[in-house]
Amino acid sequence: MQNKYADEGMSLIVKTITRFTVWLIFLYGLYIFIHGHLSPGGGFAGGVIIALSYVHLTLAYGKNFVSERINRSAMHNLEALSAIFYILIGLIGLYIAENFLQNFLGKGTLYHIISAGYIPILNLVICVKVGMGLYLVFYYLASYQVKKTGVN
Amino acid sequence: MPVELWLYFILTVMIVGSIACLEIKNILSSIITIGIVGLALSLAFLFLGAPDLALVQFVFEILCVIILIRAFAKRSVKLTALKRDIPETVIAVVILAGIFVLSIFALKELPSFGKPIVSVAERYLTKAGMETGSQNIVTSIILNYRVYDTLGELTVLFTAILGSMTILRKIGRKKRDAK
Numbered sequence: 001m002q003n004k005y006a007d008e009g010m011s012l013i014v015k016t017i018t019r020f021t022v023w024l025i026f027l028y029g030l031y032i033f034i035h036g037h038l039s040p041g042g043g044f045a046g047g048v049i050i051a052l053s054y055v056h057l058t059l060a061y062g063k064n065f066v067s068e069r070i071n072r073s074a075m076h077n078l079e080a081l082s083a084i085f086y087i088l089i090g091l092i093g094l095y096i097a098e099n100f101l102q103n104f105l106g107k108g109t110l111y112h113i114i115s116a117g118y119i120p121i122l123n124l125v126i127c128v129k130v131g132m133g134l135y136l137v138f139y140y141l142a143s144y145q146v147k148k149t150g151v152n
Numbered sequence: 153m154p155v156e157l158w159l160y161f162i163l164t165v166m167i168v169g170s171i172a173c174l175e176i177k178n179i180l181s182s183i184i185t186i187g188i189v190g191l192a193l194s195l196a197f198l199f200l201g202a203p204d205l206a207l208v209q210f211v212f213e214i215l216c217v218i219i220l221i222r223a224f225a226k227r228s229v230k231l232t233a234l235k236r237d238i239p240e241t242v243i244a245v246v247i248l249a250g251i252f253v254l255s256i257f258a259l260k261e262l263p264s265f266g267k268p269i270v271s272v273a274e275r276y277l278t279k280a281g282m283e284t285g286s287q288n289i290v291t292s293i294i295l296n297y298r299v300y301d302t303l304g305e306l307t308v309l310f311t312a313i314l315g316s317m318t319i320l321r322k323i324g325r326k327k328r329d330a331k
Contacts, residue, residue: 032207037286040203042294048211055218083310086303101299107285116286119295122302129306133313134215140320142222 008062018060025053033127037116043123047130054135063143072139075132082129089118089125156265158199166192179224187217204290 009015033046058066090101097104108115169188176182190213197206263269276293286292294302 037288037291037295039288040207040290042204042288042291045204045208045211048208048215052211052215055215059218059222079310079313083306086306090303101303103284103296110281110285111287116284116292117296119284119286119291122295122299123291126302126306130309133309136313137316138215138219138222140316141219143320 005062005065008064010060014060018056022053022056022060025056026050029053029127029131033123034120035113036123037119038111038113043126044130046123047127048134050127050131051134051138054131055138058139058142063139067139072136075136078128079132079136082125082132085125086122086129089121093118155199159196162192162196162199180221183217183220183224186220187213190216202290204288 029046029049029052031046032041032049033043036042036046054066054070093102093104094100103117103119105117107117114120166189169185169192173182173185173189176185190209194206194209194213197203197209268274276289276297280289280292280297281287284292284296286296
């Protein structure tokens with residue numbers, strides 16, 4: 001694969017190893033949030049791990065390489081949409097059940113992966129929100145450059 | 153070794169790490185010593201039997217250290233060593249000693265280690281699995297009993313992203329419209 005930005009980022013060793021590790025980290029984040037209602041973890045931890053996999057890619061390959069391949073405005077939209085979905089789930093709870101954000105799905109059987117009503121859906125929403133949001137915060141903080149001509 | 157001894161050891165490491173963070177002159181080493189405090193806190197959560205908190209704390213600390221290194225270590229941030237003023241130091245030490253002495257009396261009133269004060273914890277431990285259908289009790293509290301809290305947390309995160317984007321984006325809106 002031809003790479004325009006081969007000089008940026010870290011060395012060739014780090015880039016080669018990143019190719020093997022970055023999807024493992026992503027997969028681990030998915031596992032953590034899918035099993036959020038069964039084992040330690042949940043949406044927040046899974047989201048941070050998914051953000052870390054993007055951060056890993058950005059650190060190894062440089063920010064120009066990544067910003068060509070990752071659509072940042074789509075990340076913004078996903079992040080805002082997940083917030084809207086959280087409110088929507090609350091409103092559906094208000095409509096079907098009695099209160100805002102009340103559980104409106106069946107509880108299922110304990111210890112099964114499809115159980116606990118709306119908790120897995122909320123986990124998904126929080127995972128998307130935290131993952132995209134923290135990566136964007138990292139991107140903006142890391143790509144911020146102080147102008148040389150200014151006061152500071 | 154009992155848990156308390158491990159906790160004393162971890163707290164000592166955290167205090168040493170934070171003092172080292174203040175005293176080191178190199179900013180990269182200083183940021184890495186901040187990481188000691190967070191990772192030791194994650195270990196303390198593991199010893200207290202809270203793997204959820206330990207996981208979040210561990211992962212988040214790594215992200216924070218990476219952000220701090222990328223945001224500060226490569227910039228030419230000038231460290232200014234302030235001269236220590238004697239009256240200010242005396243006032244600070246006196247106030248800290250006063251708070252320390254008062255906190256001894258206050259901390260004696262706390263219940264002993266491992267005894268819950270809040271009676272609602274009993275209900276969570278016994279009935280959470282039945283009432284919410286979630287095996288993980290921490291998740292069942294965060295996302296079912298205290299789901300409004302999570303909504304507030306998401307709002308805080310949303311505002312943080314908006315703020316960082318507004319301050320740090322490259323082209324301001326006025327500038328882009330003018331072009």
